[in-house]
Amino acid sequence: MLMADMxxxxxxxxxxxxxxxxxxxxxxxxxxxxxxxxxxxxFIVEYMANILSERTNALVAPAINYGVNLPCDVHLAGTTSIKPETLRGIIVSITDWWRQQGFKHFLLLTYHGDPFHIQAMEKISDDIKLYDISEIEYSDILDKQSSIRHACEAETSVALFLYPEKVKMELVREHDIKFDDFKKYLFHEESSLPEGYVGNLGYPSFATKDKGSEIINRMIDRMINECYDFLKPLR
Ligand SMILES: [Zn+2]
Known part of the structure; x- marks a missing residue:
């Protein structure tokens, strides 16, 4: 249930x-x-928040639409980033008011593995829990990857399952960069654009709707397991 509609x-x-x-x-x-x-x-995190809300009756707050992104993505139009301390500050501010109105626990749901994005939301206080829905086992579902990368076989499969009308499979351009070589970008040490990079890693051309469905089901199961107690209804 969306709090913004109430x-x-x-x-x-x-x-x-x-x-x-x-x-x-x-x-x-x-x-x-x-x-x-x-x-x-x-889109993905809002979809998952609604499922969690249906199972627990916890309300869903309006999404925070900005996160912490790689400095090299500044070259790819439309992308923007907020500073880790800004993200943390927003969360501290909005939960402070909600806490005074009687809200007990706050679950931050995200689907973005930038280490500085994650760090910004960790260990804020005991009543705030961070949960990254992307953290599941992928190796038995995917054909070309063993873990999630970016706009990759896994992420594109999920998109094909959730909103196929916005996915442009005919424009997929595959250009993988090994994790070790991408590390300096991931840890924000390098802000130039990697050679040949158009914004995706891994093997999106292997994405299918069926893989997306399997991934979503597994993400839901794990999310319910890890978050239900924290969001338990009053009765
Ligand atoms: Zn993504």
């Missing part, structure tokens, strides 16, 4: 009678190659 007194009643925990989707405004839209991470 009135304040409905939210107040929900906190005291149904569930006093809140899910906060944290997206990004980030390039995903020639074939996936900039809103990809936000």
């Amino acid at each position: 009135t304040w007194n409905e939210v107040e009643k929900h906190i005291s009678e149904v569930n006093d925990n809140l899910i906060i989707p944290v997206g990004t405004c980030e390039q995903h190659g020639y074939h996936l839209p900039l809103g990809n991470d936000t």
Whole structure:
């Protein structure tokens, strides 16, 4: 249930009678190659937040639409980034007001593995938990990759399952960079664009809707396991 669709007194009643925990989707405004839209991470995290809300009756807060991105992505139009301390500051500010209204636990849901993005949201306080939905086992589902990369076989499969109308498979350009060679970009040490990089890593041409469905189901199972107790309804 989306908190933005409710009135304040409905939210107040929900906190005291149904569930006093809140899910906060944290997206990004980030390039995903020639074939996936900039809103990809936000679309997925909002979809997963709704499922978690259906299972627990915890409300879903309006998403934070910006995250921390790689400095090299500044060259890829539309992408933007906020500083880690800004992201952390936003979370501290908004939860401070919600806490005073009776919300007990805040679950930050994200689908973006930039280490500085993750670090910014870790260990803020005991009542705030960070959960990265992308952290599942992929090796038995994917054909060409053993783990998730970026706009890759895994991420593109999920997009094909959730919103095929926005995926441009005919424009996929494959250019893998080995994890070791990509590390300096991932850890923000290098801000030039890697040679030949159009924004995706791994093997998106191997993506299918069926793999996306398997990945989504596995992400849902793990998310429920890891987050249900934290978001437990009042009765
Ligand atoms: Zn992504």
